[in-house]
Structures are given as C-alpha cells and as structure tokens.
Amino acid sequence: MLYRSANAILMGLFILSTLILLPRNADGQDTVTIQTFTWDSNSRAGWFTFPDLKPSEVARINMIYNMRCHNAVVGNGQTGCREWDYSCNTFITDTNRIDSALAFQTKYVIAGFNGNEYFYSNSPTTHCASFDQVKTSYDSIVNSGIYTVGQYEQDLAFASGNSKYYFLYRADELIQAGLSKGAILGMNFNLLTGDAKIDFMKIRLTNSTQTQLREEGVDQSGLEEVYFSNATLDHNGLNSFIFHTPFNWDGKSSILLELSYNSSEAGKLILQSGKAIQSGLVSSESNYSVLQNGGEAFTMDSRKLKNISNEITISFWSYGLPESLPVNTTILEGTDALGRRQVNTHLPWSNGSIYWDCGNDGSGYDRIEKAASPDEYAGEWTHWAFTKNAVKGSMKIYRNGKLWQSGTGKNKKINIEKMNFAGNIDQQLSYFGRISQFCIWNAELDSIAIREWNLQPGSANHPFYSNLLYYFPLNDQVQNTITDISHEPAPASANGYIQYHEEKGRDKITGFKNSGERPVTQWIQGTASGIHQDTSAVLESFENPVTTVREYEIRNGRAVVKQIHLVYPAGKLIIRNQHNDSVGIKTVTPDGSYPFETIRYQYYSNAKFEILSLVSPYGINLDLTKDGKTFVFDVTDYAPILRGSKRLSMELGGENQEEIDLKFQFIKGKPTREVHEIQNVYTFNRGYFGNILRDEIFEPRTLLIPDHSTKYKIRTTITGHEQNGEFTNRSHYISVKSNKANKKFDFDVWKECADNPIYPQGGTWIFDRAGWCPGAPSDVHHFDITPYVTPGENAVIDYGFNGANLDQANYLVSCQLVSYGPANFSIDAGIESIIRPNSDRVEYERFNPSCSRPSVIVKNFGTTVINALRLKYQVSGGRSLEYEYINPILPDESAQIDLPVDDISFWTANSGNVFSVKITSVNGASDENSGNDQVQSKFKLVRSFDFDPIFEIRTNNVDGDNSYRITDINGKVLIDKPNLPATTTFQEFLQLPNGCYTLEVTDLEQDGLSFWYYPNLGSGSSSFKKKINTVLAPVQNFKSDFGAWYRYDFIINKVNSVYDEEFVQLLSIYPNPATDEVNIELNNPKAKTVNLCLIDVSGKIVKFSRLDRQKEQQTFNLHLNGISPGLYTLRVISDSNTLTKKLTID
Structure with a gap:
C-alpha cells in the first residue's frame, strides 16, 4: 500500500514513544510549572526543586521540551544548530536512592600488559634489543678522490659514554676542498692517539641550509643513516668509515653530520681537530626522559591556565613505542569548568591518525587531524608542536619544525580549567612512549621559533619566553612531582611512580653545548666496484624499567587500590629488532608472578534515571524558527522521584547542539492510577553486543516486586550505535521469570526515520536506525508484566538479543520497573492528545496546519471496556459538532478518532485559532473521571x-x-x-x-x-x-x-x-x-x-x-x-x- 494512513503512523508513534500528553487547560485542576533550563542557560546540569506532591496528588506530569538553533539562526555547523547528530539524553539523579551495576575489576593492573600472567623480579633486571649492523667495503674505487675539510689546529678528545655530536661542514668549505656533486662513499678521521672500540657508532648526514649550529636548536630534518656498526679505531692516522648507503651531496648545500655512539672507551681517542666557531655541538652527559607505558597522567597546576584564551602552542619531543602503537592514546587533555574538552591530542588514535582538538564554546571543539604512518610517530624521537590562533581561525601541527597539517575557520576560544599530560583527564587513556621537553605558551609560535629552539625551548633568550607558561624538561629523575622551570614555576603532580629512561647516544635530544672543536674530516668520492656488505645482528643491553603493579580490592561497592608493587620484568622476555620484529627470547629467573584475575562485584552509585532519550538533528541549513520546536512528553511514571531537590542533566554529547528550554508541568488531581514506585532494573549504561550476549552487562537481575502494588510494567529505551549497531535491525527481548510464570517479550529496536517531523536536515536523516532518528525522541517500549509476577516475591528480569554476535555494535539501555496502585476509576476515557489541528507540538507537524477532519487519541484508563464515546468539538467562536464513536477500546488501550466536519465554515467561523474537544459521555453515561475529558489546542489556518x-x-x-x-x-x-x-x-x-x-x-x-x-x-x-x-x-x-x-x-x-x-x-x-x-x-x-x-x-x-x-x-x-x-x-x-x-x- 503506497499511502500509510495517518492512523497507522500516529498509532505507531503513540505506542512506541512517550509523545502522549499535551499541556491542557484542566478545568478545575491546579497546574504547577517548574522552569529548568532556558535558551540562554550556559549549563546543561543543575539542581532544581520540584513540588513536594505525593504521586496520589498528581494527575499528570508533562515535560515540555523546546529546542531551537543558537540565536535562532539557520544552522551552518558553526552558528545556529550544530552540524552533527549526537545523543542528548536527559537524566534525573536521586541522591536518596542507590543503584547497583555489575562491574569487573582486574585484580592486578599493569599498564600496557594484556597477558594471562606477569612474571616479575624484585631486583633490577636487564633486557636487550637486536640491531642489524652493516660493514661495507669495495674492491676498488675508480677516479677516487679524498677531500680534506678543516685544518689541524687542536686535539679533540671524544667523550666517553652515551654521546652525540653535530658537526656542520659549510658548502664553501666543501667546494674549496674539491668535492663534487654526487655520491660520497665514506669518510676518514685522523686519529692522533688511542685504541678503542666504539659501540653502536652511527653516522647520519643531510644536505642543510644551516650556516651555523646553535645550542638552542638544530634543524635535523632529512638526516639519513649512512653508517651503523660497532667500530674499532686501533691505529694512529687515518681511520676509514665506508658508508653502507652512499650519501648524495647536492653540490651547493652544507652537510650536517650527526655522530653518536655508546662507548665507555671513546675517551681514549684523540683526533685531529680544527677550531669550530658555531660548527660543533656535543651532548655527553647522561640524558633522561620520562617513559610512559600506559600509566597515569600527570596533573598540572591550573593557576596559569587562565592566561590562555585566543592563542596557544604546545610542544614536546616524543618517542612512541613501536611495539604498542597504534592504540588509543592521549598525550595531553585539558577541560573547562563544565568538563568540556578544550585541548587534546591523540598521538595517535588506534586508526593511526593524529588529532589536535582546541577550543570549545559549548557546541563542540575545533579539530584538525591527519592520518600518519607508524614511522611518523614511533621508533624515533620526533618533535611536535600544536598551535592555535582563534582570532585568525588557524590551527596547525608541526612535525620536526615543518608544517604537517593545518585548518582554518577554527575560531572557538580556549578556556582551560584543568589539564593533564601524558594521559587524559579521567585517567582512562594514556601515552605509550617517551616524552621530553614539554612546553606550553599562551602565544602562537611560528615555524622559525619552533624549529630553531627545539633543543632549548625554555631558554630565557627564546623570542617567546615571556609567553612561556610551563616548561617540563622531564629529565631530573625526581619522584612525585614533575619539575617546571619556566619563569613562574608550577610543578605538576604524579600519582604513581615516574619512570625515567636513560637515552642511548643515538637517541639524545637534550644537553647540547658548543664543542668549540670539529674533526678534520676527509670525504671519499669516486666510482666504486665490487661492493661487499656483511650484515650482523648485534644485541644491545639496557636496564628494564620499573613495573608498577596496582593490586585492587572491593570496598563498599568500589574498586580501590589495596597496594602498589614496584617490580621488574622477568620470565621469558621477547627480543625485538629495530623493525619491532620478534627475533628471540631472553629468560630472566622470576621471583613470582601476578595472574590475570577478574573480580566480579556490584558497583553502587546514586540512582540515575533516564527520563528522555533524544538525538540532536543534523544542523546544516536547519531552521527551527525563532520560537523553536516543542515536544511534550508524559513523565508521570517518574512521579516518585520528581519531588524535592533533584539533579537534572543533559548528557552524551548533544546537549549543546541547540538551545534548550525545558519545563515540567504538574497537573494536580486524582491520577488514573497512582505511581507507587519506579526503580532502575539496570543502571543506565552502554553495552557492547558481545558483552551483552555473555551477560557481562545487563545480566539477569533479581528484583523484589513491591507488595503494595497491583500493576507492574517494564519500560525500556534502547538505542543502537556504531556502524552495525546503528544501521542493523536486530531482535531484542525482555524476559521475566518468577514462581508464577515465565514470559519473554520479543521486540525490534528499529525506527523509521523518513517521516521525521523535523525535515529536511543536513545529513542522512532519512536512514532508519536502531531505536532512534536524528532530531527525534527514541522509542520507548512498555511491557505489562502484572500476570507474570507475584507481589512481595522475587522475579528475575533479563534483557538481551535474539541472534548471533554482531561486531561494531553497542547499545545505550535504560530499563525501569514501574509499580502502580489500582485503577481509581471503572469508566475513565481520557483524551491523550490532539493530532490535528495543532500548531504547538512538533511531533504532529507533518499533519498540520489542517482544515480536514480533526484527529484525537483517546485512551481507556479505566477497567471497563469502552464500547461507545460521544465527543463534542468546536473552534473558538464557531458552532459545535458532536460525534459518536462506536468501537470497543479495551482497558489501557488507545484509539485514534477522526472527527467529521460537514463544511469549511466550521473553520472559517474561528475567532481565536483554538480548537477544543470534550468527551461528553462514555458507554451512554457520564465519565467517572472528568479531569481528562477536555483538551484544547492552538492551530494555524491553512492556505486559501x-x-x-x-x-x-x-x-x-x-x-x-x-x-x-x-x-x-x-x-x-x-x-x-x-x-x-x-x-x-x-x-x-x-x-x-x-x-x-x-x-x-x-x-x-x-x-x-x-x-x-x-x-x-x-x-x-x-x-x-x-x-x-x-x-x-x-x-x-x-x-x-x-x-x-x-x-x-x-x-x-x-x-x-x-x-x-x-x-x-x-x-x-x-x-x-x-x-x-x-x-x-x-x-x-x-x-x-x-x-x-x-x-x-x-x-x-x-x-x-x-x-x-x-x-x-x-x-x-x-x-x-x-x-x-x-x-x-x-x-x-x-x-x-x-x-x-x-x-x-x-
């Protein structure tokens, strides 16, 4: 059938949703209205005082929900209605009630460990990594040339230990020495005295535009490894280093040489050297960084954060652990006083993308992002800088001093109240890798300042030093606090053990000083033939980091840390090479182990009731008019908790997509049935498909059925999310088991969206979804369980799925047991709502304005079957008509009734645009409850x-x-x-x-x-x-x-x-x-x-x-x-x- 009747559409809406009641002029009834949020409210959470009325004194409670685009302008994503569809659920929290939820806690928590048993040692242990080293030689070099750069003026003694040098050979020196554009096959150092083995000697070269080297910063971009091997310098005179990969000199640039090694013997060597005026840097003292392997974040002192508003730069060095990444990480996060994200960096997320979020005006945060390859964030030190200028609308990400990603139109200001780094605010996400030189400025730094000060960003000579708010070098090995050495120090706090890592020579990024010396170097060019390369795997030993083990126990419904153990890795340790491949096992005798154990317990919290599930509409080009769009919801079931001071909140991301005006209307009078009690079957929560199937969440719950009630109902709202959860129709169930009967209610969580009253929207608003649609309330399912339970006895209630597992699917579930007293009336017909004519309620907007037959929904609230109804209806100032509806309406059921109109004069006599309808008789007699017999609505005239x-x-x-x-x-x-x-x-x-x-x-x-x-x-x-x-x-x-x-x-x-x-x-x-x-x-x-x-x-x-x-x-x-x-x-x-x-x- 092509045309779905209005009856079919409206009755479906009536049965499956809470869009039932219309604010009415209740004859002889007193109405109390409580205003909560308004269009100009800055918050979507607060305490409000509801009238202290007993449920027996309240006939109805309506929640009148109005939303409009910000400042009543048409949405474009930035102004008016915001772009995306987000869950926007409304909750009442009752601190006088307690809820419980099934929870699981790992007994021994070890960051970054996901195995079944962790073996440990009480004493420090060592591990090793494997590196491929290549020794290269040639049979001959034709037309060879050896070109000496520099003059012997003084001696250079190599530093012992983990060391790194930078030497710059200017282009004019190279040209004057006779070098030609093209391949450089190797280099010679002239050893004056000494005999030493230089372990893990690495040479990297790059063509550089730099003309001098500064302690504050070196442009390291483009450095290429040409030599990596354990080297032996055992004779005076020239010692050669043949490159495994020839270096291609461009013939016009300077050459930047990076030389590093790990050797305690290097101090024995003395080389010919010349005086180096800003051409040599050395870092030879021990350098440390902070190793974060999924541990707790560091909490910053917030006093200086208020100085950030329009501009910010955050820079640091990071070395991502290739064996761990990519996973979901956060290296920093800051929020405002309302808990809204203001700054955040995922480095990376599990999809390999890097995200930079900054600025939030309540409608969401500005963001730029870019997909990255693993070698861009893991396996080596990388310098990152994240900037924003809200005035210019610019956000940028710099990698190693070069612009890597940018975005425009990012004008949201920054308002940070608290901030963590090396993890996020709620300690649920961390970073996996090493961090050094963490800085924050309240200014947008340019690429020059970022690149030229990457080694000493906290220097007092830095051009933006006055804007430096925080500078954490992360190298002093101090526990409990993170030292800030900015001009107004504010240390950060650490909640656990701080793991410091000593850097090998090749990984040094701090502690550089002018050396004043540069080796006299000979560069080898020519045409080589007969290459021989010997590759060997060499093990490099290192100390294992301390492992923090948090042992948990359950106290008063909470998982708390019982004890913290500081131990060292032991057992079979995987040896990995530089490509992160497993190449062997090292066995360390353990002192014991921590097994993977899960504690199952009940988590207690204040009772939190979802009274509305709604998803914000797609906001692009959306116009909700200057008056907004108004829904009316029946929340009478929540009468027992809508009393006194309660916390009202709107949550889950969509609460600031539109302006909201929310009020509650308490209509005093005798209810059709008194609501005795409402209780959560489950604490509102999100469950993933597999977890629900395994009863790891929303498990069978044993509830005591209140013994003073006569009618019981389960009401549940379920919405599906993620790709499959949102767009796949699955069968769900609620089951009830008791000593009286077993009953299973099967139902689909599926909602047709193409008849959404708010249309058109900017996104895929027509696509059907699991229980929800953009810009509409979610479906509410009601199940009468009265025949299947016994008052005063226990019943087991369970929620679940019919069918096999579904990946990429999670569900938000609200489920309550509502208990009622007996029906107060035998014969009680009530008008639930006017579908048409009606200009006040958006849920009926597709049927209005109307000049055809008025349509109303009537419900049988009594205990007697209604066989006949007489209704009287008119518009203000016009004549009245009467209609007798003869069709049975069973108790608790409803009927949509279309009222005939004989002529358009019924409408044209109107003098106030108000339509009213009244039940005048039920089954040929007066209705026992007249309080719900009459309703009126405002309406608009149709086009003539x-x-x-x-x-x-x-x-x-x-x-x-x-x-x-x-x-x-x-x-x-x-x-x-x-x-x-x-x-x-x-x-x-x-x-x-x-x-x-x-x-x-x-x-x-x-x-x-x-x-x-x-x-x-x-x-x-x-x-x-x-x-x-x-x-x-x-x-x-x-x-x-x-x-x-x-x-x-x-x-x-x-x-x-x-x-x-x-x-x-x-x-x-x-x-x-x-x-x-x-x-x-x-x-x-x-x-x-x-x-x-x-x-x-x-x-x-x-x-x-x-x-x-x-x-x-x-x-x-x-x-x-x-x-x-x-x-x-x-x-x-x-x-x-x-x-x-x-x-x-x-």
Whole structure:
C-alpha cells in the first residue's frame, strides 16, 4: 500500500514513544510549572526543586521540551544548530536512592600488559634489543678522490659514554676542498692517539641550509643513516668509515653530520681537530626522559591556565613505542569548568591518525587531524608542536619544525580549567612512549621559533619566553612531582611512580653545548666496484624499567587500590629488532608472578534515571524558527522521584547542539492510577553486543516486586550505535521469570526515520536506525508484566538479543520497573492528545496546519471496556459538532478518532485559532473521571486559494517511485495517481468546488523527490501554481527532500463561485512533454461525449478524437503518431464548456 494512513503512523508513534500528553487547560485542576533550563542557560546540569506532591496528588506530569538553533539562526555547523547528530539524553539523579551495576575489576593492573600472567623480579633486571649492523667495503674505487675539510689546529678528545655530536661542514668549505656533486662513499678521521672500540657508532648526514649550529636548536630534518656498526679505531692516522648507503651531496648545500655512539672507551681517542666557531655541538652527559607505558597522567597546576584564551602552542619531543602503537592514546587533555574538552591530542588514535582538538564554546571543539604512518610517530624521537590562533581561525601541527597539517575557520576560544599530560583527564587513556621537553605558551609560535629552539625551548633568550607558561624538561629523575622551570614555576603532580629512561647516544635530544672543536674530516668520492656488505645482528643491553603493579580490592561497592608493587620484568622476555620484529627470547629467573584475575562485584552509585532519550538533528541549513520546536512528553511514571531537590542533566554529547528550554508541568488531581514506585532494573549504561550476549552487562537481575502494588510494567529505551549497531535491525527481548510464570517479550529496536517531523536536515536523516532518528525522541517500549509476577516475591528480569554476535555494535539501555496502585476509576476515557489541528507540538507537524477532519487519541484508563464515546468539538467562536464513536477500546488501550466536519465554515467561523474537544459521555453515561475529558489546542489556518490552483509534480529518476492523491474534507479520494513514471511532469488542473482539500505526496523508497546522498536518483519537484494569462506562476513550492511523504491541506474559496456539475474537469494530462501518446484524465458526471482537438501554432487542427463517457472519472489515450515535434494546444470540448491546455511534443 503506497499511502500509510495517518492512523497507522500516529498509532505507531503513540505506542512506541512517550509523545502522549499535551499541556491542557484542566478545568478545575491546579497546574504547577517548574522552569529548568532556558535558551540562554550556559549549563546543561543543575539542581532544581520540584513540588513536594505525593504521586496520589498528581494527575499528570508533562515535560515540555523546546529546542531551537543558537540565536535562532539557520544552522551552518558553526552558528545556529550544530552540524552533527549526537545523543542528548536527559537524566534525573536521586541522591536518596542507590543503584547497583555489575562491574569487573582486574585484580592486578599493569599498564600496557594484556597477558594471562606477569612474571616479575624484585631486583633490577636487564633486557636487550637486536640491531642489524652493516660493514661495507669495495674492491676498488675508480677516479677516487679524498677531500680534506678543516685544518689541524687542536686535539679533540671524544667523550666517553652515551654521546652525540653535530658537526656542520659549510658548502664553501666543501667546494674549496674539491668535492663534487654526487655520491660520497665514506669518510676518514685522523686519529692522533688511542685504541678503542666504539659501540653502536652511527653516522647520519643531510644536505642543510644551516650556516651555523646553535645550542638552542638544530634543524635535523632529512638526516639519513649512512653508517651503523660497532667500530674499532686501533691505529694512529687515518681511520676509514665506508658508508653502507652512499650519501648524495647536492653540490651547493652544507652537510650536517650527526655522530653518536655508546662507548665507555671513546675517551681514549684523540683526533685531529680544527677550531669550530658555531660548527660543533656535543651532548655527553647522561640524558633522561620520562617513559610512559600506559600509566597515569600527570596533573598540572591550573593557576596559569587562565592566561590562555585566543592563542596557544604546545610542544614536546616524543618517542612512541613501536611495539604498542597504534592504540588509543592521549598525550595531553585539558577541560573547562563544565568538563568540556578544550585541548587534546591523540598521538595517535588506534586508526593511526593524529588529532589536535582546541577550543570549545559549548557546541563542540575545533579539530584538525591527519592520518600518519607508524614511522611518523614511533621508533624515533620526533618533535611536535600544536598551535592555535582563534582570532585568525588557524590551527596547525608541526612535525620536526615543518608544517604537517593545518585548518582554518577554527575560531572557538580556549578556556582551560584543568589539564593533564601524558594521559587524559579521567585517567582512562594514556601515552605509550617517551616524552621530553614539554612546553606550553599562551602565544602562537611560528615555524622559525619552533624549529630553531627545539633543543632549548625554555631558554630565557627564546623570542617567546615571556609567553612561556610551563616548561617540563622531564629529565631530573625526581619522584612525585614533575619539575617546571619556566619563569613562574608550577610543578605538576604524579600519582604513581615516574619512570625515567636513560637515552642511548643515538637517541639524545637534550644537553647540547658548543664543542668549540670539529674533526678534520676527509670525504671519499669516486666510482666504486665490487661492493661487499656483511650484515650482523648485534644485541644491545639496557636496564628494564620499573613495573608498577596496582593490586585492587572491593570496598563498599568500589574498586580501590589495596597496594602498589614496584617490580621488574622477568620470565621469558621477547627480543625485538629495530623493525619491532620478534627475533628471540631472553629468560630472566622470576621471583613470582601476578595472574590475570577478574573480580566480579556490584558497583553502587546514586540512582540515575533516564527520563528522555533524544538525538540532536543534523544542523546544516536547519531552521527551527525563532520560537523553536516543542515536544511534550508524559513523565508521570517518574512521579516518585520528581519531588524535592533533584539533579537534572543533559548528557552524551548533544546537549549543546541547540538551545534548550525545558519545563515540567504538574497537573494536580486524582491520577488514573497512582505511581507507587519506579526503580532502575539496570543502571543506565552502554553495552557492547558481545558483552551483552555473555551477560557481562545487563545480566539477569533479581528484583523484589513491591507488595503494595497491583500493576507492574517494564519500560525500556534502547538505542543502537556504531556502524552495525546503528544501521542493523536486530531482535531484542525482555524476559521475566518468577514462581508464577515465565514470559519473554520479543521486540525490534528499529525506527523509521523518513517521516521525521523535523525535515529536511543536513545529513542522512532519512536512514532508519536502531531505536532512534536524528532530531527525534527514541522509542520507548512498555511491557505489562502484572500476570507474570507475584507481589512481595522475587522475579528475575533479563534483557538481551535474539541472534548471533554482531561486531561494531553497542547499545545505550535504560530499563525501569514501574509499580502502580489500582485503577481509581471503572469508566475513565481520557483524551491523550490532539493530532490535528495543532500548531504547538512538533511531533504532529507533518499533519498540520489542517482544515480536514480533526484527529484525537483517546485512551481507556479505566477497567471497563469502552464500547461507545460521544465527543463534542468546536473552534473558538464557531458552532459545535458532536460525534459518536462506536468501537470497543479495551482497558489501557488507545484509539485514534477522526472527527467529521460537514463544511469549511466550521473553520472559517474561528475567532481565536483554538480548537477544543470534550468527551461528553462514555458507554451512554457520564465519565467517572472528568479531569481528562477536555483538551484544547492552538492551530494555524491553512492556505486559501481564491482561484483554481494547478498542482505540478516532476518525478525523480525512479520509475514508479512517486505517487500523489487529493482528498476532500472528510477523506474521500478525488484524485489518485500511484506509481508515476520517472522523470515526467504532471499537472492537475483542480477545478473543484469551494472547500477543504488534502494533498498527499509519497515516495516509495522514502527518499523524497530529491536527496543529496543519492544524486543519481535525480531531483524532482512539486508545487501549486496559478495561471496568470499564459504563464503558470508558482504560489506554493514544496521541499523535495521530504523523506517518505508530505501532506498539505488547503482551501479553495473562490469569490462568487458557482460550481456547475455539468462542467468537464480536466484533471491532468501526462506526460508533458509527450512523444508517442498523451494521457488525458477527465472528470464529468453528466456529459455524454467529449471532443479532443489538437491544434498547432498556426491554428490548424492536426488531431481530432470523439470520446464516449463510460464512467465519471476516465483516462483517455491520444496517440501522437505522425505529429511533428512542437508546441500545441489541446482543446477539450463538452456539451457545456471548453478547456484548453498547452502540450509539447518531443
């Protein structure tokens, strides 16, 4: 069936959602309204005082939820409504109640360890890594040249231990020495005295534009390894180092040489050297960095953070652990007073991308990101700098002094209240690697300042020294605090053991000083032949870091640290090479082990009730009007907790996407049933599919059924997330087991989104989802469990899935048990809501404005079957009508009732745009509860045409996808055009008597006449037009991106109109343009014959056909064979009138 009836749509909405009640003028009833959040509220959490009314004193509680785009402007992602759809769930926290949830705690927590048993030693242990070293030689070098750079002026004694040198050989020196552009095969040092083994000697070279070396910073970009081996210098004179990879000198640049080694014997060596004026740097003292292997973050002193607003630069050196990355990491995070992220860096995330977040105005944070390869963040020291200038709207990431990623339009200011580094704020994410030289400035540093001061960023000579807020060198081996040596020191605190790592020579990045010396160097060039390379795996020993083991126990429903153990790795330790490949095992005798044990326990917290699950709409180009859009929700079930001072919060990410006005309306009176109690079956939580299947969350729960109640209900709201959880329909269940009965309720968590009342939206709003739609409340499922439980006895309630496991799927679950007293009335019919006419409630917006039959939802709140209802209804200032509905309505069930209207004068007599309806009798007698018998709604008048409008529709590219029909005031179908052909224009000439009519347009695939996601499906359109002379002018255009359907009520009210039943009505001709034939649809209840004339532009009749009427509405086919393409006039002649229409023939 192409047209889903309004009854079907509205009853589905009524049954599966909480959109039930309308604020009413309750005759004789006192109403208390509590205002909470308003459009200008800066927070979405606070304490509010609700009236201290007993549930027996409250007939209804409505939550009136209004949202509008920020500052009432159309959304563009940055202003107005924000771009994305986020969960925006509303909670009441009752601190007088306690909830429990199943929880798991690993007994021994070791950061970065995921094995089954951790072997340890109480004494320090060592480990080793394997490195491939290459020794290279040649049989001969033809046309060889050895070019000496530098003059012997003094002696250079190599430093002992882990050391690194930088030497710069200027271009003019190289050219003067005779070097040619091209390959350099090796180099010689002239040893004056000494005999030593230089372990892990590494030489790296690069063409450089630098003309001098500074202690504060060296541009190391482009350095290439050319030599890596254990070397022996055992004779005076020239000692050669043949490169395993020749270095290609460009013939015009200087050469920067990096020389490093680990050798206690190096101090025995004395080389020929020249005086080096800013051409040599050395770091020979022990250097340390902080090793973070998934441990707790460091908490910064927040006093200086307030100095950051528009500009910020954060820089540091990091060495990511290749055996651990990529995983989800955070190397720094800062939040504001409301807990909103203000700065954050993932280095990287598990997808290998690096993220820089900065600035948050409540609608979300500015972000730039870029996918990175593992060698960009792991396996070597990398200098990073993250900057933002909110005034310029610029965010940048620098890697090793070079711009790596940038973004514009990032204007959100920075407001940091607290900040951690080496992890995130809540200690749930950490970093895996080494960190050094962590700095923060309240200024945007440029690339020059970043690159030229990368070795001494905290120097008092730094051009931005006055803007330096924090400088943590991370090298002093102090425990408990992280030393800040900025000009206003503010140490950071550490909650656990700080692991310092001593750097090998090749990994040194700090402690550089001018050496004043540079070796006299000979550079070897020529054409080599007969290369020999001997590769060997060499082990390098290092001390194992301390392992922090946190032993947990459970106290009062909380997992707490019982003891911290500081031990060392032991057992079988994996030896890895420089490529992170496993190449062997080293066995260290352990003193003991920590097994992987999980403690299962109940976690206790204040009771937190989800009273609404809603997802914010896609905000691009979204207009929620200056008054916003208003939902009304029945929250009477929560009467036991909506008393006194309670914490109200909106959470899960979407709370600031729009402005929110939220109020509660307490309607005093005798309830249909008193709500005795509401309790969470489960603490609101997110569960992943596999965990739910394994009962690791939302496990079977044993609840005591309250013994003073007579009716019990489970209410649950479930929404699916991630790719499969969001877009895959799965069957769920709620089961109840007791000593009385076992019952399983199966249900689908699936919501059709293409009839969303808020449309169109900027994203994929039409796609059906698991329990939710963008811009709409989530479905609420209700299950009456009264027959299956015994008051005062236990029952086991369980939630789960039917079917196999589903990856990439998680679900937000809210589930409560509601207990009620007995029904207070035997005969009690109540009007739940007015569907149409209604201009106040967005959930009914697709049905309004309306001039057709009013539609209301009536519920049987009593215990007696309702067999007959009489309703009286009118608009303000107009006459009243009455209607008797005769159809059974069972207790606790509802019916949608359409109320007939005899004439449009019912609406035109209106003097206030208020519609009211009242139940006057139930089963032939007065209703026992009159408090819910009368409801009224505001409404808007529909468009009125004082002419015969023309409806025009251009279909999309899908054959049979589009349909339309027109009905009269009481729903009689006048025109029905299903399954229209593709890419065709249809016109309906509506020569109808004065009255109210309804246009309904549907799309079978539920993607409208046009949808941005499917450009190949074409772009159709629809409108009402008016004929002005020979031109058809649009008077009402409809949005093509309407999803499943749209409805439009209109009035034809022609002045002095006389409707002659003898007149032929030309309803439509299609297709137009036509090729082989044209279909002509006529309506004439009286005429016996109709003549059709096709006339060309010269006035000549080129086609004539005489038609005999067989039925009141009939379609005729006029064949166009032999008719030349062009513009024609189609004339329709009956006994009483003549109609004309333009027709184009292709």
